[in-house]
Amino acid sequence: MxxxxxxxxxxxxxxxxxxxxxxxxxxxxxxxxxxxxxxxxxxxxxxxxxxxxxxxxxxxxxxxxxxxxxxxxxxxxxxxxxxxxxxxxxxxxxxxxxxxxxxxxxxxxxxxxxxxxxxxxxxxxxxxxxxxxxxxxxxxxxxxxxxKPFGRDLASARALNAVLAAHFDESQIYRIDHYLGKETVQNLMAVRFGNILFEPLWNAQYIDHIQITVSETVAVGGRGAYYDKSGAMRDMVQNHLMQLLCLIAMEPPSKFEPDAVRDEKLKVIRALEPVPPSAIVRGQYRGDANGPSYREDAENPESRTESFIAMRVQIANWRWSGTPIYLRTGKRLRARESEIAVVFKDPPHSIFGEQEGRRGNVLVIRLQPDEGMHLRVTIKEPGPGGMRLMEVPLDMSFADALGPDEADVPDAYERLIMDVIRGNQTLFMRGDEVEAAWAWTDPIIEGWEERRDVPELYDPGSSGPEGALALMHRDGRRWREIK
CATH class of the missing domain: 3.40.50.720 (NAD(P)-binding Rossmann-like Domain)
Incomplete structure (x- = not known):
């Protein structure tokens, strides 16, 4: 190739x-x-x-x-x-x-x-x-x-947009989010809208839930003072995870053109339901032999800012009604890993028995460290002894599928800067997108600030606070393991 x-x-x-x-x-x-x-x-x-x-x-x-x-x-x-x-x-x-x-x-x-x-x-x-x-x-x-940051709340985002609009038309403004420049993120659109195999199944009738995970092994470190005024919600959820959510959930645009794509993303943001306190888990990492605690990094012994957040999000439209989307992101976790997992429902009836037939398909889109996709499917376990089922991945990593030369894909910043020169705004956020995201985010933050919620402590090198596991267990589901 x-x-x-x-x-x-x-x-x-x-x-x-x-x-x-x-x-x-x-x-x-x-x-x-x-x-x-x-x-x-x-x-x-x-x-x-x-x-x-x-x-x-x-x-x-x-x-x-x-x-x-x-x-x-x-x-x-x-x-x-x-x-x-x-x-x-x-x-x-x-x-x-x-x-x-x-x-x-x-x-x-x-x-x-x-x-x-x-x-x-x-x-x-x-x-x-x-x-x-x-x-x-x-x-x-x-x-x-x-x-980014494109403001720290709706009011500051509107003010920032007004400042830029005073001198530049919206068609000249490129709000860059490097997550949207990743090869796998763009392949998500190709997989969804370029293959008849997936699009008919891409709805609440066939998808049980979706997990979006961005975990980091690093602490806030020297960014502690800045991060303590931001937290995981402002730093990651309002922009990076929100954009991934929009791409996974949006309706097919009429054309692969900037405003057509961004119109559909905006509809997703505006369809997000308010998130109740019971559907939010916030955490802070403890200190250990390898590093200080979050509060020590932030130099704020009374800090209530989250270094981890997990949420159950619902979209109020026909495609996704009843299908939750779980978001989680945090610092000092077990591994550096970003992925989207689309978990399909089990077949309505299993001819192989109740346990053998309950092995739902999962489409995993890996953003880092090894960009690629795999689809987990059920097959018969080889050998005699009856019909025993097992799960195997249909795996596509860029390195394996395309060869070493083709797998050396451009870095997100490379791709996005070249898109600026071309005048292609498809992978850049529009001003009304930014404001709609803050309009959804602000009440969530205001809620825990008014309640003076204290984040739950979690061990460095773990998958986050116990409350995040309970969030899924209450729904009869489990997070995919952070490896």
Whole structure:
């Protein structure tokens, strides 16, 4: 199988926060990969913009060091890194003042795609957007990329959207969620809407429940002060898990086009029912020999912020009425793992006996660490001795199915940045999506804050608090094991 790499149009990409951690770890190494893949046209340019006073040569040296530090050994070479860095420029800029804007205006070119990646705090979005227009750096065709958090509640999300809308049309705004750039997430749409095998079964009549899990082994660490004002609900559920929920549950769009897809996602969010306290479990990790407790990491001995959350969610529409969707995410868990598990109902009647026939099919979409899908099916156990049944997976990992070259799929940031240059907003959140998600999330958070709920403690390296297990057991179900 030969990979098809389609070059994008010539562009100038300005990265505000171009010396920051995200730029060094993800954005610039991802762009280097696209350069090596032949997707970046010869005239494309990348301009770093940050407060640091330095020249372009010093910036190129920093980028070369970042590529060597954050890409695996053997995935880069000095010659190609040097060629990539020739495309880089730099301007020292004051996001809230006038310094550097005249120089930036002189660097960006006419007749190419202009994209501006705001890898900075949301508090700077308005200042940068205003100056991009005031100094003629951006025009009506330019594109602006913003990172989460998209507010911390409905009111701040609306204010942020208003700030961006004052200077850019919605068609120019790209709210990036790297989960949507994962190959398996996009394959979810291909599996659902490209195969007649699944779509007729994709409803409450045949699906018992769905589990969406994003578990992490890391603690909040140095992000403790930030995380304590956010928590797992704001940091993960309101955006990442919400987007996965929308893709798994949405109706078929009329076309695979940005607004058609996002219209259907919005309908799912607006159909979410309020979540009662009995359907929510929040937790905090304890300390152990390998690390401090959450409260120690957060430097807040009275913290009620959750490092883990599990929820049972219901969608009030014809397709999903009566089929719960279970969400869970947390820090310092047993393994780093992200997956969606679609658990189908048992056959209505088993000809093999009550126990042998109760082996429901499960479609598992793995997002990390090994992207792929497998479908668990029931077969006869080989050998004599009667009809004994067993479960086997029909497995499709990208590495096994496509070969080592094809399995080296682009990183989520690589794919999404190239989509910005193409002008394809399909995998980016729209402003009304963000506001609808907060409108559902806010009452849940307000509820536990008013009740002054205290999160349940759980052991590091476990699958979370006992209450999360009980949440499923009360419904006669079990979480898939975090491995």
């Amino acid at each position: 030969v990979s098809r790499v389609i070059p994008v149009d010539p562009f100038d990409l300005v990265i505000f926060g171009g010396t920051g951690d995200l730029a060094r770890r993800k954005i610039l190494p991802g762009l280097y990969h696209r350069f090596c893949a032949g997707q970046m046209p010869a005239t494309a340019r990348i301009i770093g913009a940050a407060r640091t006073e330095q020249d372009a040569a010093a910036y190129r040296g920093q980028v070369a060091e970042a590529i060597a530090e954050f890409l695996p050994e053997g995935s880069w070479d000095a010659e190609s890194v040097a060629q990539f860095c020739e495309r880089l420029d730099y301007v020292a800029i004051d996001a809230r003042g006038e310094g550097g804007w005249k120089e930036l205006a002189g660097l960006v070119r006419e007749g190419v795609v202009r994209a501006f990646y705001l890898s900075v705090a949301p508090s700077l979005f308005g200042d940068i957007a205003e100056r991009l227009h005031a100094h003629g750096v951006a025009d009506g065709e330019s594109r602006i990329v913003v990172e």
